[in-house]
Amino acid sequence: MCWPEKRIKLSNAPARVVIDAEGDLCLTVGDRDAVTFVVSSQTVARACPVWEGLLFGDIANPVQPGRDSNEKLNLNLPNDDPGPMKIILDIIHSRSDQVPIGVTESAALINMGRRMSFDNLYLLTVLTSKYDLTRHLNPWCGLWLLDTTTNELLRRETEHLCWIYWELGYLQMFLGVLRDITRNCAKIGGKLKWHSDGPELFSSVYEPPDMYRLVDRYRNYAIKDMLQPVTDVVEKLLQPDHPLSGDYQARGICQDSHENGKCEISMLESIVGSLSQRALWPLPKPEDVQVSAFQLAARLRSLDTTSKIGHACQAIPNIRERINAVLSNINFQLPEEHLLHLTAQAEKTGLSCNTEVP
Secondary structure, eight states: OOOOOOOOOOTTOOSEEESOTTOOEEEEEOSTTOEEEEEOHHHHHHHOHHHHHHHHSTTSOTTSOOTTOSSOEEEEETTSOHHHHHHHHHHHTTOGGGSOOEEOSOHHHHHHSSEEOHHHHHHHHHHHHHHTOGGGGTTHHHHHHHTTOOHHHHHHSHHHHHHHHHHHTOHHHHHHHHHHHHHHOEEETTEEESSTTSOBTTSSSOOOTTHHHHHHHHHHHHHHHHHHHHHHHHHHHHSOOOTTOSSOOOOSOOOOSSSHHHHHHHHHHHHHHHHHHTTOOSOOOGGGOOSOHHHHHHHHHTOOOBOSSSOOOBSSTTHHHHHHHHHHTOOOOOOHHHHHHHHHHHHHHTOOTTSOOO
């Protein structure tokens, strides 16, 4: 797996942090901004089979002192971040008074203690996934997640939240974030992007398995459903006339018996002209639409489908309602293995897949 290399410094962290005064292990975390934590090797080993193997198993460093020695053990984890690691170490060493009880973007609150940054929450879930430590976040994650549901954070950190909810097993918010991504990501140069001028979707954030492909698929479904009423009426208006008649034969879209043929031609002209103004003519295939589904919806809601010969006819009278229904009813059907993962994670963290955060 490729783990993001984002670094978060501990605020004014010393080079050495004592987690357990009787600790026999110096755990050095990070590279250039490394912090050495004095911890209990037995506590660390019980918390994580990977760490147990690094300390005492077949993959242990052969120069480690013997278990009967007074010399401290040493373990280096240069690719991990000291900030999130301290939170895990405080949890497994039962230092409850040191564990954050909330998430904030306020530097002042973080420096006061008992709050962590959103970046540290994200990196913490990367760490727990990497070392299979998720079960140790119960019951803390319920408190943290309460601070992740603000509208501002949901808009700004959507991709990060997708991973966080995946790792913690929060099904409802995971599906909600997926719907937001599906509605709002554009497709530039064949690549999905959360921001049109930003990087490719999930390229700078750890991605839940197969999420890019699922978002692409359901985005295409939503765009197709929004374009469908326009496609249907255009195809109906453009179908060939009866071969025995040289005149335009009304298609039944105009309900007025007087000059209904002219009325329908007028509606077709309105539709094609309006689509052309919105860069949607000829009608594109769903996979070729570059703007987001949300932006496409805004263009289609204002589409002119009216007759200009004095009739009150509209070719698609309920287009706004149909467009809104598509956007509000994007129904993700997750694969069985994804649902099993989310359920298993929820059991570890104490969250229920079917209820709100406690």
